Amino acid sequence: MKAFRFIHAADLHLDSPYRGIASLPDRLREQVRSSAFGAVNRLVELAVRERVDFVVIAGDVYDTKDRSLRAQLKFQGALEALAGQGIPAFVIHGNHDPVQGGYTAHLRWPESVVTFGWEEVESVVVKGRDEEPIARVSGISFRTASVTDNLSAGFRNWNDGLYHIGLLHSNVDGDPQHDNYAPCRKQELLQRGVDYWALGHIHTRAILHERPWIVYPGNIQGRHFRETGARGCYLADVSSSGDTSLAFHSLDEVRWIEGSVDISSLSTEQELKEALEDAVETLREDAAGRPALARLRLTGRGPLHAALRREGSAGELAARLREQERLEADAGIVWVDAIEDRTGAPVDRERLNGQPGFLGDLLRLSQEIGADPDEWAGLKEEAFAAVKAQPQLQALLNELNDEELREWLQEAEELVIDMLAGEAEMGMKP
Known part of the structure; x- marks a missing residue:
């Protein structure tokens, strides 16, 4: 041949x-x-x-x-x-x-x-x-x-x-x-x-x-x-x-792209701003000269978590990055669509899991459900039972993959830690 x-x-x-x-x-x-x-x-x-x-x-x-x-x-x-x-x-x-x-x-x-x-x-x-x-x-x-x-x-x-x-x-x-x-x-x-x-x-x-x-x-x-x-x-x-x-x-003309910034080693908002700007430049290189629509994810545990939990903080950071892109549009634009806050309070999560009491029990239960396929399926079925009666909401739910639903579970865990762990457990002054 x-x-x-x-x-x-x-x-x-x-x-x-x-x-x-x-x-x-x-x-x-x-x-x-x-x-x-x-x-x-x-x-x-x-x-x-x-x-x-x-x-x-x-x-x-x-x-x-x-x-x-x-x-x-x-x-x-x-x-x-x-x-x-x-x-x-x-x-x-x-x-x-x-x-x-x-x-x-x-x-x-x-x-x-x-x-x-x-x-x-x-x-x-x-x-x-x-x-x-x-x-x-x-x-x-x-x-x-x-x-x-x-x-x-x-x-x-x-x-x-x-x-x-x-x-x-x-x-x-x-x-x-x-x-x-x-x-x-x-x-x-x-x-x-x-x-x-x-x-x-x-x-x-x-x-x-x-x-x-x-x-x-x-x-x-x-x-x-x-x-x-x-x-x-x-x-x-x-x-x-x-x-x-x-x-x-x-072959793509426009690239959809994601990046992340770990806050664990950051202590001030200025350091966070500079880390986000560095992340945008890395994404610009990854896009290879194409326009890019980007999402940045903040991860890790650190003192900046409390500041990020203030309403609108992530959106304000994203808006600032977009304003800078307007000035540099000819350099290969990276348009930050959103910044997702997936950070946690500066606590020892394993120590909290092992503690007696309501918070420790709740975190252990969440971990067990996430690790057991049958329990996880049952939780999803129960949690979204009301949604399934609404066709439009059901259609939106169908678009979510398992990884996204697990992120919701993790976010719920962090919210519980924020509400119940207390300042002492987070290493903060009373």
Whole structure:
């Protein structure tokens, strides 16, 4: 077989609404709104610069089934740019942009673009620039938004000596943070005669297996603070012997990013202000010249905890950091959306846990519940029973992951310590 290279991308989510950005400065707000389109431009530029043989896109090109004309024209333009450079593209649709049930404009797509249908797994042979076969790509799209069938069952081994790429939008092994659409097991994928599973749906990049490869590239542009860090695609090089090497390339135009500052060694508000400014500069470097939306988390135990508990303190610090960014906007803006206070009073938590009495009992009980899966599930069920009767509140609750709920439990523990430990236990003067 011939050596070749291809790009694996997924989850473009063109025209994502980007909620909660109304308070951003005008220029930054527009950069966020257009960031997915900018990421697509970067995808095309990467494909041309690296002279790839083809591009595969594993679903959720658009954010909704009623895809906007703007988004469809943008995607058409990107595929036309690829076609103009002799780079074909192979596309499937996922749960956000299923084939049926939404608005689809009547547009002319390049002949080099293959969009796989939903009725069965389809397969095509890919030819190189010399018209010789280099690979086989198989794929299947979502018919509707809620596909619960195991679509991987339709893939098979063609035994034709070609490197086989399978395009699938799926939740492999039931990731609890994502809807369980087109579910399948990793062990099943290993038995389908596919050399490289080009997956979509999970927005955090992950390599689940090598040889055969099972790969999520993640989405190409983060959309909120659950999608922090670099976002992009994988560039895959396949040798004449079928060996595969992957390189991640960031494509995001705007980066969502998080940082932290430990207050344990800080004793004054001035020291805290300077530590926050240093953290912003570190985030600026991490964003690599992109505009960044940031959240900073204050952690640790120390004397500044009491000052931070004053109403509005964290918000005032964040506002000051934003004011400084307006003066330095041309240096790669880092817009601090919020500062989260996760600090604790300067107490010996282990000593409190071991003390007799109400506070010690309460902290021990909280620790036991958090460590026992059944007890933790029962607490959540009881605590949110009233919420589940309200559809809108239930929808908000569904967006919270387990880590966030555990942070609530930890915050409740710290609140109890603040209220009940007393000044003597905190090492303060009466």
